[in-house]
Amino acid sequence: MARTETAPASEVLVIGGGIIGLGVAWRTAQRGLSVTVVDPAHGGGAVQVAAGMLAPVTELQYGEEPLLRLGMASNERYSAFTAELSAFTGLDTGYRQTGTLAVALDSDDREELRELHGFHQRLGLDSHWLTGRECRKLEPMLAPGVRGGLHVTDDHQVDGRRLAAALVEGCPRAGVRLVRASVAELLVTGGRASGVRLADGSELAADKIVLAAGPHSHRLPGLPEGVLPAIRPVKGQILRLRIPEPYRPFLSRNVRAVVRGQHIYLVPRANGELVIGATSEEQGYDTTVTAGGVYELLRDAHELVPGLTELPLVETSAGLRPGSPDNAPLLGPTALPGLVAATGHYRNGVLLTPVTADLLAEYLATGEVPALAAPFTPSRFTTKAAA
Ligand SMILES: Cc1cc2nc3c(=O)[nH]c(=O)nc-3n(C[C@H](O)[C@H](O)[C@H](O)COP(=O)(O)OP(=O)(O)OC[C@H]3O[C@@H](n4cnc5c(N)ncnc54)[C@H](O)[C@@H]3O)c2cc1C
Numbered sequence: 162m163a164r165t166e167t168a169p170a171s172e173v174l175v176i177g178g179g180i181i182g183l184g185v186a187w188r189t190a191q192r193g194l195s196v197t198v199v200d201p202a203h204g205g206g207a208v209q210v211a212a213g214m215l216a217p218v219t220e221l222q223y224g225e226e227p228l229l230r231l232g233m234a235s236n237e238r239y240s241a242f243t244a245e246l247s248a249f250t251g252l253d254t255g256y257r258q259t260g261t262l263a264v265a266l267d268s269d270d271r272e273e274l275r276e277l278h279g280f281h282q283r284l285g286l287d288s289h290w291l292t293g294r295e296c297r298k299l300e301p302m303l304a305p306g307v308r309g310g311l312h313v314t315d316d317h318q319v320d321g322r323r324l325a326a327a328l329v330e331g332c333p334r335a336g337v338r339l340v341r342a343s344v345a346e347l348l349v350t351g352g353r354a355s356g357v358r359l360a361d362g363s364e365l366a367a368d369k370i371v372l373a374a375g376p377h378s379h380r381l382p383g384l385p386e387g388v389l390p391a392i393r394p395v396k397g398q399i400l401r402l403r404i405p406e407p408y409r410p411f412l413s414r415n416v417r418a419v420v421r422g423q424h425i426y427l428v429p430r431a432n433g434e435l436v437i438g439a440t441s442e443e444q445g446y447d448t449t450v451t452a453g454g455v456y457e458l459l460r461d462a463h464e465l466v467p468g469l470t471e472l473p474l475v476e477t478s479a480g481l482r483p484g485s486p487d488n489a490p491l492l493g494p495t496a497l498p499g500l501v502a503a504t505g506h507y508r509n510g511v512l513l514t515p516v517t518a519d520l521l522a523e524y525l526a527t528g529e530v531p532a533l534a535a536p537f538t539p540s541r542f543t544t545k546a547a548a
Contacts, residue, residue, distance in 0.1 A: 171195045175373055178202075179204075179206030179208060186198045210480030213436070215318060236512065252327040254319055260317065264310035281311070288312070293306075347372075396444060418465050424441075485505030489536075
């Protein structure tokens with residue numbers, strides 16, 4: 162079939178205009194490269210659901226120290242990244258330096274948090290132990306039974322929806338072409354990724370193709386076997402409540418706890434929104450909000466902050482976190498020449514947007530993998546078939 166070029170070849174074509182694809186496109190265009198982003202709905206994906214916690218410390222799990230370094234590097238860039246984007250577009254991103262309080266509701270939780278505090282201290286992180294009374298002094302709406310907690314002063318928040326809207330505005334202003342379409346197939350010519358075929362049959366050529374399609378990345382038709390591991394969809398259900406004026410500030414910082422083994426968090430925004438999240442379910446690409454999911458979130462959040470049952474519940478939603486086999490992102494060149502990965506950001510994609518954007522833009526502009534990205538290149542998963 163004859164090739165129907167719909168536009169001149171870009172230097173860089175990004176498949177997927179979620180928060181990661183847009184961040185990469187914006188920073189790459191600033192380096193002077195011509196960039197196209199293909200997505201049926203730019204600025205969509207999981208960021209429309211996400212709580213927007215920027216929490217490298219309170220999201221830290223044992224054994225994830227390299228991810229902690231990446232998360233902290235991104236957290237440090239957040240203030241400048243959002244200030245620059247806001248100045249460029251005139252749009253506020255809802256970035257707030259609030260800190261986070263992680264509390265224990267019983268003595269087992271307290272022991273676990275104490276251990277986590279020791280781990281934080283060994284890593285030199287800014288994490289302070291507080292008694293239950295001190296926790297309630299910071300957040301008077303907390304349940305009277307709170308047994309103690311960790312105050313992490315550098316884990317902040319952003320409004321993911323506003324951040325995405327600012328990037329959708331900022332990308333074209335920086336010269337990025339946004340193509341509203343679905344990629345039907347990756348085109349490979351002479352052993353190299355050379356372009357994409359869109360759902361309407363037209364084709365776009367590019368020198369470099371960035372795969373940023375979240376949990377759909379590994380399923381792209383035309384992608385040779387073994388180039389990317391499966392990116393599993395991890396469903397999260399989440400609630401949005403509204404804090405009426407007379408109740409504000411209901412909470413002043415992100416508050417989280419582990420209740421019956423489940424992580425629960427509350428993120429209060431400056432505009433009066435209170436986000437309660439989130440379930441974690443591995444059951445394919447389904448994004449149905451279930452009665453059980455809403456019930457569990459409200460039940461656990463109520464144990465933490467009993468007064469919230471008075472607040473209007475304004476939204477329930479669910480999205481898919483893109484999880485790689487080791488829960489860390491895939492950043493940089495793949496075994497297929499011309500194809501670059503920016504996916505697998507799992508539960509930290511909003512946090513990791515600035516650092517991913519900077520590292521990928523650096524790689525695309527120079528051909529060198531930056532040192533910070535080196536532990537996260539897809540080669541750690543490449544099978545012999547693709548090598
Ligand atoms: C409930 C929940 C809470 C979360 N809370 C937080 C949080 O507090 N902090 C945090 O840092 N992270 C959080 N996350 C994680 C974060 O939202 C994700 O890691 C991040 O949004 C992933 O972005 P992405 O752009 O890589 O992928 P996605 O959001 O999945 O975007 C991929 C994009 O690719 C497009 N696409 C797919 N296939 C194609 C195709 N064939 N052609 C063209 N386009 C295609 C899609 O339309 C989509 O726009 C949360 C996630 C959930 C679900």
